[in-house]
């Protein structure tokens with residue numbers, strides 16, 4: 052039986068080496084938003100095309116460490132084609148995943164369980180919370196996406 056950590060590492064490496072939805076979209080009609088993580092030097096540009104309340108298309112450009120790159124690839128695959136309300140729900144669940152360690156230390160009994168199956172491949176990034184300096188790498192794409200959705 053495969054070790055879960057090995058499986059997660061495989062998923063992260065796969066998305067780093069073969070990033071999904073890499074590229075650019077014409078603006079307009081797409082919306083362009085940039086994010087930067089000065090702690091690590093990660094830079095990301097997210098292109099969003101929203102139509103009738105649906106995130107029709109998303110493209111990711113930029114460069115950075117393996118965590119930031121694989122997280123943006125995993126994110127794009129998770130939200131593309133979804134209704135904006137569902138996109139927001141995925142963002143909330145992922146941010147919860149990135150804070151679970153911190154908040155469970157503070158208040159273990161009230162920590163709501165996270166449905167890892169609902170996260171699919173995104174669950175591979177849960178190991179990042181053990182390395183606080185990497186959390187900003189993992190959340191960069193998500194914060195940038197949130198900013199873009201707020202601007203539209």
Ligand code: ZN
Nearest residue numbers: 091093116188
């Ligand atoms: Zn980074």
